[in-house]
C-alpha cells in the first residue's frame with residue numbers, strides 16, 4: 250500500500266466538486282489521481298467509460314514515472330466512471346471487490362478496491378468523489394483519507410447550478426435536491442468532515458482547497 254494519504258471530496262450534487270477537482274488536477278499534473286467509480290447511471294454527453302484523470306506523464310520530485318500511453322489534453326476531461334450494470338456491481342460487492350457502495354438518485358455507485366489501488370500504485374494522491382453515504386462507509390475502513398465537504402452557498406444556488414448544467418431530468422434533479430438537503434444537514438455534524446468549504450466564489454473555494462491540502466500531512470507511514 251502506498252504511503253500517500255487519499256483525499257475524499259464529498260458534498261451535494263452540483264456543489265462544484267468536479268469543477269474544483271478538475272482545476273486541481275490540471276494545475277498539479279502528476280500529483281493526484283482520480284479513483285474511477287462504478288455507476289449504473291447513463292453516461293452524460295462527453296463522458297467515456299473508465300477514463301480517469303490519472304493518466305498523465307508525471308514528474309514526482311526527481312522521479313519520472315512511466316506511462317503506458319501518450320495522452321492528449323482531452324484526457325483531462327472529467328469522465329470519471331466505469332458505466333456498468335447493477336448486476337455487475339452487485340457481483341463485485343459479493344466478491345468483496347468494493348470498498349463502499351451507495352444508492353444515489355435512483356442509481357448505484359461504488360468505489361472498487363482496484364480503483365484506489367490503481368492510483369496508489371502510481372504513487373499519486375488518490376482523490377475519491379463520493380456522496381455522504383460513501384463517506385460513512387469509508388470511515389469504517391482503514392483508508393484513512395482527509396475528508397473534505399464542498400457545499401453550495403444555498404439550496405437556491407445549488408438548484409440553479411444543477412439546472413444550468415442541463416444534465417438532469419426534472420425527476421433526477423428533485424432527487425438530487427432532496428439528497429442535498431440531507432447532505433447539507435449531515436455535513437454540519439462535528440467530526441464528519443475535516444473541513445467544509447462553501448463554494449460560492451470559485452477562486453476562493455479553490456484557494457481554500459489548496460490551502461487545506463498544503464497544510465495537511467498527506468504522507469503517512471506504510472500500514473503493516
Ligand SMILES: Nc1ncnc2c1ncn2[C@@H]1O[C@H](COP(=O)(O)OP(=O)(O)OP(=O)(O)O)[C@@H](O)[C@H]1O
Pocket residue numbers: 260261262263264265266267268269410411413414448449450451452
Ligand atoms: N463557484 C461556482 N460558481 C458558479 N458556478 C459554479 C461554481 N462551481 C461550480 N459551478 C458550476 O456548477 C455546476 C455543477 O458543478 P459540478 O459539476 O462541478 O458539481 P459536482 O459537485 O461535481 O456535481 P456532481 O456530484 O453531480 O458530479 C457546473 O455547471 C459548474 O460549472
Ligand SMILES: Nc1nc2c(ncn2[C@@H]2O[C@H](COP(=O)(O)O)[C@@H](O)[C@H]2O)c(=O)[nH]1
Pocket residue numbers: 259260261262286287290349350351353358359360378379380381382383384
Ligand atoms: N458513495 C459513492 N458516491 C459516489 C461515487 N461516485 C460518485 N458518487 C456520488 O454520486 C453523486 C452523483 O454523481 P453524478 O456523477 O451522477 O452527478 C455525487 O454526489 C457523487 O459524489 C461512489 O463511488 N460512491
